[in-house]
Amino acid sequence: xxxxxxxxxxxxxxxxxxxxxxxxxxxxxxxxxxxxxxxxxxxxxxxxxxxxxxxxxxxxxxxxxxxxxxxxxxxxxxxxxxxxxxxxxxxxxxxxxxxxxxxxxxxxxxxxxxxxxxxxxxxxxxxxxxxxxxxxxxxxxxxxxxxxxxxxxxxxxxxxxxxxxxxxxxxxxxxxxxxxxxxxxxxxxxxxxxxxxxxxxxxxxxxxxxxxxxxxxxxxxxxxxxxxxxxxxxxxxxxxxxxxxxxxxxxxxxxxxxxxxxxxxxxxxxxxxxxxxxxxxxxxxxxxxx
Amino acid sequence: xxxxxxxxxxxxxxxxxxxxxxxxxxxxxxxxxxxxxxxxxxxxxxxxxxxxxxxxxxxxxxxxxxxxxxxxxxxxxxxxxxxxxxxxxxxxxxxxxxxxxxxxxxxxxxxxxxxxxxxxxxxxxxxxxxxxxxxxxxxxxxxxxxxxxxxxxxxxxxxxxxxxxxxxxxxxxxxxxxxxxxxxxxxxxxxxxxxxxxxxxxxxxxxxxxxxxxxxxxxxxxxxxxxxxxxxxxxxxxxxxxxxxxxxxxxxxxxxxxxxxxxxxxxxxxxxxxxxxxxxxxxxxxxxxxxxxxxxxxxxxxxxxxxxxxxxxxxxxxxxxxxxxxxxxxxxxxxxxxxxxxxxxxxxxxxxxxxxxxxxxxxxxxxxxxxxxxxxxxxxxxxxxxxxxxxxxxxxx
Numbered sequence: 001x002x003x004x005x006x007x008x009x010x011x012x013x014x015x016x017x018x019x020x021x022x023x024x025x026x027x028x029x030x031x032x033x034x035x036x037x038x039x040x041x042x043x044x045x046x047x048x049x050x051x052x053x054x055x056x057x058x059x060x061x062x063x064x065x066x067x068x069x070x071x072x073x074x075x076x077x078x079x080x081x082x083x084x085x086x087x088x089x090x091x092x093x094x095x096x097x098x099x100x101x102x103x104x105x106x107x108x109x110x111x112x113x114x115x116x117x118x119x120x121x122x123x124x125x126x127x128x129x130x131x132x133x134x135x136x137x138x139x140x141x142x143x144x145x146x147x148x149x150x151x152x153x154x155x156x157x158x159x160x161x162x163x164x165x166x167x168x169x170x171x172x173x174x175x176x177x178x179x180x181x182x183x184x185x186x187x188x189x190x191x192x193x194x195x196x197x198x199x200x201x202x203x204x205x206x207x208x209x210x211x212x213x214x215x216x217x218x219x220x221x222x223x224x225x226x227x228x229x230x231x232x233x234x235x236x237x238x239x240x241x242x243x244x245x246x247x248x249x250x251x252x253x254x255x256x257x258x259x260x261x262x263x264x265x266x267x268x269x270x271x272x273x274x275x276x277x278x279x280x281x282x283x284x285x286x287x288x289x290x
Numbered sequence: 291x292x293x294x295x296x297x298x299x300x301x302x303x304x305x306x307x308x309x310x311x312x313x314x315x316x317x318x319x320x321x322x323x324x325x326x327x328x329x330x331x332x333x334x335x336x337x338x339x340x341x342x343x344x345x346x347x348x349x350x351x352x353x354x355x356x357x358x359x360x361x362x363x364x365x366x367x368x369x370x371x372x373x374x375x376x377x378x379x380x381x382x383x384x385x386x387x388x389x390x391x392x393x394x395x396x397x398x399x400x401x402x403x404x405x406x407x408x409x410x411x412x413x414x415x416x417x418x419x420x421x422x423x424x425x426x427x428x429x430x431x432x433x434x435x436x437x438x439x440x441x442x443x444x445x446x447x448x449x450x451x452x453x454x455x456x457x458x459x460x461x462x463x464x465x466x467x468x469x470x471x472x473x474x475x476x477x478x479x480x481x482x483x484x485x486x487x488x489x490x491x492x493x494x495x496x497x498x499x500x501x502x503x504x505x506x507x508x509x510x511x512x513x514x515x516x517x518x519x520x521x522x523x524x525x526x527x528x529x530x531x532x533x534x535x536x537x538x539x540x541x542x543x544x545x546x547x548x549x550x551x552x553x554x555x556x557x558x559x560x561x562x563x564x565x566x567x568x569x570x571x572x573x574x575x576x577x578x579x580x581x582x583x584x585x586x587x588x589x590x591x592x593x594x595x596x597x598x599x600x601x602x603x604x605x606x607x608x609x610x611x612x613x614x615x616x617x618x619x620x621x622x623x624x625x626x627x628x629x630x631x632x633x634x635x636x637x638x639x640x641x642x643x644x645x646x647x648x649x650x651x652x653x654x655x656x657x658x659x660x661x662x663x664x665x666x667x668x669x670x671x672x673x674x675x676x677x678x679x680x681x682x683x684x685x686x687x
Contacts, residue, residue, distance in 0.1 A: 115449060197423070
């Protein structure tokens, strides 16, 4: 069974890293290693840097060259009592303090952005029981989002996800170009907190943001040993016209509260956007269980 | 169905077993301990009379090796994606660390929408760059020109930056300077230390030895100073204090002066808007009241830092005075930015215009020129160690 392969590998790894922690609190089940696996798609096809057809409302060709996002607060739902159990993420260069960077892009050849290394897992330990659901938040937690990016630990040291001019990180980064072979239009999705105000006290990173823009996701019918979570760029852009970008606004949607390209993208993330109107009341359509 | 077929094929190929790879992650910062000395301990700033010491972060104490390392990095073209520019390309000593352009030009040729600010006395600025209340330290601010992509400035990324660091580590001069600058670091050539060194150098860009500081004003400049500090012209409200700026921070300062002002440069369509391409602090804060607000920069060495304003849209000091005399700038149709800036509803209340004679205007400009500090502009300690950027023609070797 495939899942044993990954569990065995994880268990060995966790033991070797000395991070297995079997707490003796109320959980009767022993802890075991679990990995939540993500897969990047573009309209059901596996993501790779390159050009895809029939994207968005204009059915445009779309060249995609970057695809990464942060997740945190990963929880598994117990099949026996529906309780949400935290997946205690291991400390690795991709994971820190419960935050994981999921990175599908493979780097710099042929006009492709990013790094060679990829990461599709958020892994750690949880009680060894049956699970049938998963919850997580796409983003960087508030208390981590406004630290000094120059000295941040991995994975927050990824400069490609830095968004310092807005006082935080990009939660989701998709870089692309509509109609790459005709009249190319740079069309990116950069999601992050906006309208952030510092407290005025330089000794505290405390900042409040009017638009946190963190995406809370809960998915049913999910067993970490059997399923993966797909993140589909085609679904995310289904309501957007990637062949058009309003002049003097960011190329695509970079989360600006007044950017007319944002509502269609925010709708698919289940987020409201002040340009509105908010039409997608059935939550996010970006992530699905496969 | 295509989707499940794809997943089935993935499962067949065993792709879902997702090997966990801990290697190959880009630029893992391995900082070897922290420097525990406080602030500028053991380092003596060369301060002009009456100047307070700049704020120095506790985790980045000053030392001479660090400043020299920072100077080299500031002028190092290897820290750009094309190997063709450095920090100093947009911040040239001969122009008081500005570049004379409307907007700076990045490594890939992209033109910045904003004017490259003079780095004169930025150590005393409470916030850095034109309009961002989040940026408080050089160490954090430098990540924007180094790694920013919209627009590309130096253009380094998760791949090219580690390569650049490896290049520095392989260079004997740099390796030795990093070791000396960060004696407690086991592996001193890191992103964190690079940012700290550049920050330490920038804290030494202190200018306070102009004719004004020495009390050597001509009769005209003296009359100009009285105008400058008058309630009639109100210049000093936004350009006050020893640094002639309303943004102020220094050692021992209890209350940072963080302020941004709308100076009536635009009023697009009469609605108070600035051009969509650059609307100032509102872009970061989201607060409608911040439309068109930018930091009032220092006026020290202003003679050398034309063109003026956040977008370099005013060419000369004479035109700057005209702008404030009118209480704002009027742009006529068919210019897309047409509008009467003096009527901008977000404009600072102290910018109400004034009547000024030709002689007074000349006096005022002579006062502004008395703020030029040639010792600073020609200081060899701040110059390009690689010889790419020539000194000002007035500097004698």
